[in-house]
Amino acid sequence: MILSQNKNIPLTIGILGGGQLAKMLSIEAYRLGLNVAIIEKGDNTPAGDMTKLNYTNGWFNTSDINEFIRISDIITLENEFIPITMLEYIETSKNIFPSSDTMKLVQDKYIQKMTFRNNSIAVPNFAEIKSLNALYNFAEIYGYPFIIKTRTLGYDGYGNMTINNENDCEIALNKFDGKSIMAEEFVRFEKEVAVIVARNISGEVAIYPCVETIQKNHICHKVIAPADVDASISNKAKDIAQKAVASINGIGVFGVEMFVTNDSKVLLNEIAPRPHNSGHYTIEGCYCSQYENGIRAILNLPLGSTEMKHKFACMINLLGENDGPGIPKDITNVLKFKHTKLHLYNKKQSRKGRKMGHITTIGDNYDEVLKEAEDCFNSIVW
């Protein structure tokens, strides 16, 4: 593909969303000499502050969305919650990747799981739930505890509930009244792993290493690359991730989260149709980051190497500890760690559990990398 498409100016990448993922996408786009347009409600968003082409009334504002579409040569997104009708509207004039067809298969977690199951991809057992009886039936087959999830809009544990008994079933139905829900068996996993996959318009695929993700309170706390698992497991995970992205005809970059069970099964948990927290480490860790490959993919450029530059990388999220300013009180000590990179997202307000930044440590010694990451993490003053 010719980058300029015979225009005398570089392409403008439009991004739906202005958070940290859009910010890190923007940085890679800028490095490649591209322009960036951001649409996101709010005057000061992490990515919106980085461009003049910032539409701050959000995508439901007709004049903003139309101007955003007009100025963008190609459009992508940083979150999966954009209404399909909006994506279809955009597609009447510009290409958006992932496409509305892909997003239809991802946005509703029940349809997502059905799609994977229909493509012979191993997933935990699940069922659509429309009544209390359906819940009791699910419990009878798979036992307690199990999980109820809203089919749409859930993230970081929001929209999930663990069901331990019949009483919980009733509570859950009331709690999620009016929402479409599904039930999913409780997977007793040994590890959670993830694989980032980029796939361009021609179908070329770049598969990143299988990494271990460690959650705290349902939010990603730490990522260790590569995951300390047998090659048979990591190969299985990479195979599942690649098949999952192909099964939804995904174009762009995708984060695929999986469970590794005690008996060495790998089950697909969820797919994110965008750069993913489990792939932050690729900025310092790999020759070509998930962000750069996301941009290459939607421009149908050759994908970059997913090879790691050093043997190991460890990423730790910096979560807000309470309501307050968006930046730490002191980063002096953080900056003293030699092999660790600090990323702060420039969010204007912090709140408990909000993703405010992250650190990534790289190196060739597993123990040293993990220790430096932990020590650095503990040195930040909020």
Place this chain on the structure above:
Amino acid sequence: MILSQNKNIPLTIGILGGGQLAKMLSIEAYRLGLNVAIIEKGDNTPAGDMTKLNYTNGWFNTSDINEFIRISDIITLENEFIPITMLEYIETSKNIFPSSDTMKLVQDKYIQKMTFRNNSIAVPNFAEIKSLNALYNFAEIYGYPFIIKTRTLGYDGYGNMTINNENDCEIALNKFDGKSIMAEEFVRFEKEVAVIVARNISGEVAIYPCVETIQKNHICHKVIAPADVDASISNKAKDIAQKAVASINGIGVFGVEMFVTNDSKVLLNEIAPRPHNSGHYTIEGCYCSQYENGIRAILNLPLGSTEMKHKFACMINLLGENDGPGIPKDITNVLKFKHTKLHLYNKKQSRKGRKMGHITTIGDNYDEVLKEAEDCFNSIVW
């Protein structure tokens, strides 16, 4: 230093200039969660396009410069040609690094060389030139050829002339009529080398590896890190670079260019009081780039490690080949090189010799790194 200075918003770094150096500084500032303000004449500059805080009428426009100063918490620069009076004006209300005192010692190359000589730093022989006789005298002492330089505003060979005989002396005096000039002996160097030095407000210093710079038509073509020289030479170069920056009380990041003579002397050629082309390689090549350390330095934060991540790095400039669009016709092949990163500056117009982008290859095998960089460079289609 506390990054927020007790304000509930992050600091804004103001940069005088909107070119590629400001762009790469901005990217690092953004990663650290800072805001960026750019003042540079013109609507579409590489760094100006990356922020809403872009003052496009330039620093001679009173309302623009005042608003730029007001919005910036701390100010730095990407070129050495800003009038001292402007820097002094800025200093009446905000800190700028490098300071006007430093810039006074750098901007005039005669004063620069005098300062270094007075601090026992080896420089080529030179003299102030105010008459034809002074030129003849210089020739008598040091012989032909020698170099005439304008004392201010020269770069990439502009403002330089090689003097081969008495006739050239007259031509040069006419050519540079009305400008302050100096003469400098012609150094028969074996190699040109450079060292990047960052120095923060507390005087902490970070010294990068000694690299070899290869010029074509007086413009940097290629940088090889580290330079293939004896340790005694590279240590001498690093020592000179550090002393040079200290001698001008430099705060920020500096590129120090030196000659290595046939008899293993190291002579300081010139200092650039800003991130330098010879330090582009530090983005991929070192744990902390010259751009990040430039920002840390002016915020008086601890400086990052200048250690190289791999044994070797090679940077090649992408210069415009003719007048035309600012981006290459085709980058497809460039992106196929696994260990090479492409940087395009998003300048709106190219012209012969203009710096439009660069590539950096990293790796542990000297020959492979140089070959990949050359092959990649040759694959770009303008």
